[in-house]
Amino acid sequence: MWIYYADIKAVFLKSLVIIHDVSRLYMRMTREEFKSAIVPLQQPFYRLARWLMNNDEDAEDISQEIILRLWKMRDRVSDYNNIKAFGLKMTRNLCLDHLKKKSRNSVEFQASHDNRHSTDESRIEASDHLSLVRRLIKQLPESQQLVLQLRGVEELEIDEIAEVADMTPNNVRVVLSRARKKLKEQYEKYQ
DSSP, rough: OOHHHHHHHHHHHHHHHHHHHHHHHHHOHHHHHHHHHHHGGGGHHHHHHHHHHOOHHHHHHHHHHHHHHHEEEEETTGGGGGGHHHHHHHHHHHHHHHHHHHHTTTTTOOOOOOOOOOOEEEEHHHHHHHHHHHHHHHSSSHHHHHHIIIIIIOOOOOOHHHHHHHOOOHHHHHHHHHHHHHHHHHHHHHH
């Protein structure tokens, strides 16, 4: 019986894969690794939640909930290529769940407004401009709003947005282009 080198190599490589998979089952992210890799992502989670919920307290609760969920699944975090995109997707889904729950309970949504008073005319104009842009964005379809937020504020790449928004990268590009075009057209009507 002849044993070929290729057969031995194949068996060896299969055993390495099995050992790697088994060792991953017992590997857990340490507290220090979690603090350095995951906790800094709480800010992007908060910003997305704040934008979707329009409420600071809910956004803080949701971002903390996401960090807690990631801690509980820290042994599986290495399974994800982009933990930030995964966390943002979790944030979006949790926000949508909260909004659905609130609407079922007939609770009114209240937008929190920044009540800073400034006498500086340029600050007032900038605030008016920002307010107009926010109003125009809120008039866009939800998918366009989400893509604009993730690209403009969170500065995610197209592939990351696709993962968060459950779209293909091409679809993200189309939605982003249409959102920008519509936003520009609407803005020019007010000028």
